[in-house]
Amino acid sequence: xxxxxxxxxxxxxxxxxxxxxxxxxxxxxxxxxxxxxxxxxxxxxxxxxxxxxxxxxxxxxxxxxxxxxxxxxxxxxxxxxxxxxxxxxxxxxxxxxxxxxxxxxxxxxxxxxxxxxxxxxxxxxxxxxxxxxxxxxxxxxxxxxxxxxxxxxxxxxxxxxxxxxxxxxxxxxxxxxxxxxxxxxxxxxxxxxxxxxxxxxxxxxxxxxxxxxxxxxxxxxxxxxxxxxxxxxxxxxxxxxxxxxxxxxxxxxxxxxxxxxxxxxxxxxxxxxxxxxxxxxxxxxxxxxxxxxxxxxxxxxxxxxxxx
Amino acid sequence: xxxxxxxxxxxxxxxxxxxxxxxxxxxxxxxxxxxxxxxxxxxxxxxxxxxxxxxxxxxxxxxxxxxxxxxxxxxxxxxxxxxxxxxxxxxxxxxxxxxxxxxxxxxxxxxxxxxxxxxxxxxxxxxxxxxxxxxxxxxxxxxxxxxxxxxxxxxxxxxxxxxxxxxxxxxxxxxxxxxxxxxxxxxxxxxxxxxxxxxxxxxxxxxxxxxxxxxxxxxxxxxxxxxxxxxxxxxxxxxxxxxxxxxxxxxxxxxxxxxxxxxxxxxxxxxxxxxxxxxxxxxxxxxxxxxxxxxxxxxxxxxxxxxxxxxxxxxxxxxxxxxxxxxxxxxxxxxxxxxxxxxxxxxxxxxxxxxxxxxxxxxxxxxxxxxx
Numbered sequence: 001x002x003x004x005x006x007x008x009x010x011x012x013x014x015x016x017x018x019x020x021x022x023x024x025x026x027x028x029x030x031x032x033x034x035x036x037x038x039x040x041x042x043x044x045x046x047x048x049x050x051x052x053x054x055x056x057x058x059x060x061x062x063x064x065x066x067x068x069x070x071x072x073x074x075x076x077x078x079x080x081x082x083x084x085x086x087x088x089x090x091x092x093x094x095x096x097x098x099x100x101x102x103x104x105x106x107x108x109x110x111x112x113x114x115x116x117x118x119x120x121x122x123x124x125x126x127x128x129x130x131x132x133x134x135x136x137x138x139x140x141x142x143x144x145x146x147x148x149x150x151x152x153x154x155x156x157x158x159x160x161x162x163x164x165x166x167x168x169x170x171x172x173x174x175x176x177x178x179x180x181x182x183x184x185x186x187x188x189x190x191x192x193x194x195x196x197x198x199x200x201x202x203x204x205x206x207x208x209x210x211x212x213x214x215x216x217x218x219x220x221x222x223x224x225x226x227x228x229x230x231x232x233x234x235x236x237x238x239x240x241x242x243x244x245x246x247x248x249x250x251x252x253x254x255x256x257x258x259x260x261x262x263x264x265x266x267x268x269x270x271x272x273x274x275x276x277x278x279x280x281x282x283x284x285x286x287x288x289x290x291x292x293x294x295x296x297x298x299x300x301x302x303x304x305x306x307x308x
Numbered sequence: 309x310x311x312x313x314x315x316x317x318x319x320x321x322x323x324x325x326x327x328x329x330x331x332x333x334x335x336x337x338x339x340x341x342x343x344x345x346x347x348x349x350x351x352x353x354x355x356x357x358x359x360x361x362x363x364x365x366x367x368x369x370x371x372x373x374x375x376x377x378x379x380x381x382x383x384x385x386x387x388x389x390x391x392x393x394x395x396x397x398x399x400x401x402x403x404x405x406x407x408x409x410x411x412x413x414x415x416x417x418x419x420x421x422x423x424x425x426x427x428x429x430x431x432x433x434x435x436x437x438x439x440x441x442x443x444x445x446x447x448x449x450x451x452x453x454x455x456x457x458x459x460x461x462x463x464x465x466x467x468x469x470x471x472x473x474x475x476x477x478x479x480x481x482x483x484x485x486x487x488x489x490x491x492x493x494x495x496x497x498x499x500x501x502x503x504x505x506x507x508x509x510x511x512x513x514x515x516x517x518x519x520x521x522x523x524x525x526x527x528x529x530x531x532x533x534x535x536x537x538x539x540x541x542x543x544x545x546x547x548x549x550x551x552x553x554x555x556x557x558x559x560x561x562x563x564x565x566x567x568x569x570x571x572x573x574x575x576x577x578x579x580x581x582x583x584x585x586x587x588x589x590x591x592x593x594x595x596x597x598x599x600x601x602x603x604x605x606x607x608x609x610x611x612x613x614x615x616x617x618x619x620x621x622x623x624x625x626x627x628x629x630x631x632x633x634x635x636x637x638x639x640x641x642x643x644x645x646x647x648x649x650x651x652x653x654x655x656x657x658x659x660x661x662x663x664x665x666x667x668x669x670x671x672x673x674x675x676x677x678x679x680x
Contacts, residue, residue: 007521010521014515014521018515128386129348129350129566130541130566130569130570132541132572135549135572142551149524150524150551152550154550156549223514227514228545229514229538231538234514268518269517272519273518273521273522277507277509278481278508278509
């Protein structure tokens, strides 16, 4: 009995860890969709770039002789968020803004092209092989009998929870309380009207891309530390999963993306725990279809009201 | 008049140059080297390319084949079955008649359909899936053993030496990984080993924490993994972080230095079945020196099998001439070739008559020692 519950706790922790990083990436999809109604397929690549920059920054700092780990992580976070945000901003300026007025399909194709471009750019610049980094945060707490199954919460997992929690709270406060956040909400409700009332919509859209990219960079740093491996192709699968999480939670809704990420992560983990890891994707995408059948707007999405 | 002369001179000069160009083209005999130059398993492609290029260089030094110099042309399939088919078509269009490759079994299989139809001789130095040669094809050969041999070698080692009480077999759901995992399962179960888990993962996945927790709960004490190193590296690394202390074993697809880069200390004590270390054979001492002189490593699993792949083709060409690939494939089934991987003979299917895999222990620095 004890073993069964410890096993459940362990799998729940595993699911929440992976789920919280899905949530961080999903926010980028959901915010962009909420404001300009377009799916930014290049977002997964921004996450991948964030991971590469973290790797480069960490090895650079270690080479410079910085040994205090929190300082390394803090500086890496700043560098990675800054450069990834620049990428996010530039992608919007170069690939989306010029085609924004036209058909949405044009922007979608532009996004797919941008994704392929960024993936190949990193492949050429960094090589196509896996780059590895030793684990920086080791150890953890274990629960359970010494000779039986033990549930372990590693410090790394805890770090991911805390970092995700802080980032999410910061974002929620920013959207709810700040002037810019209010402008974001206004633009997402009605872009034309917000423009007429004197909000610089172009700036708000740029800001959305910057925030999304910054969160993806945080996820890139966290997962880079957690897995210790990266390659130019990881953005695609991660982006697909995060996009699923965003749709699951209700695309356009920020709390929805958070919830969707966690639900997806826990579902995956539970499927491999009690069923088979072979069916992990089958079950999570089956769940997505079920939810969309009964709640077409996703878990927390609002039904779209046709504005007259 | 002067003008016309000049023109004539120009024309005749360009004609002469064209003549020279076509002459030099006729002198080289192109061998297609198909395999992953990019992509996650490019390491193995490198092994194949340096082995084959070295063979080509050595044969050219010795005067070439039938008075012609060889030229290796590299084609990148990135170990992707779709790209492999494109590569095969490109090889056909380029008029290349001899191919060393491909590398991943899932690429070799679709590409070999095209070579068989077009009468192009293909010798793979690395694909170990039994299906490739079990379709009655005439043009398809390999200079390496089969999973149906590698599986039992691994399985017998596990059952006779390791003797685990509860074993898990994990694979990556691809032709190569699942094939070899099934072969291992069959062997160990016949010997009474208790296999408690047989599961597939998705190649490209990064998070294996759920799988590891499940193995911990089942009390697994030995894991066989069928697949390639990027996933096994992460499984080893995450297992060490979670203090899951089972023994691990994998096929030759995991045995390269990138594995140690990913898994670090966790890759110590991993068991791997690999082709024997041909580079340690006393006969190959000079050859290994030539690799060293070029700053290349001859110890990779597919370096010398690729060398042999080039050599069997050129030896057959010397016997039958290089125009008729059908005569060549018939000769290849009859001849005995003296190569760096030993004296080799092909059977009717195009497989080697004899090839033994050896169990090695892997070390965290990327080296290996044979397990007695």
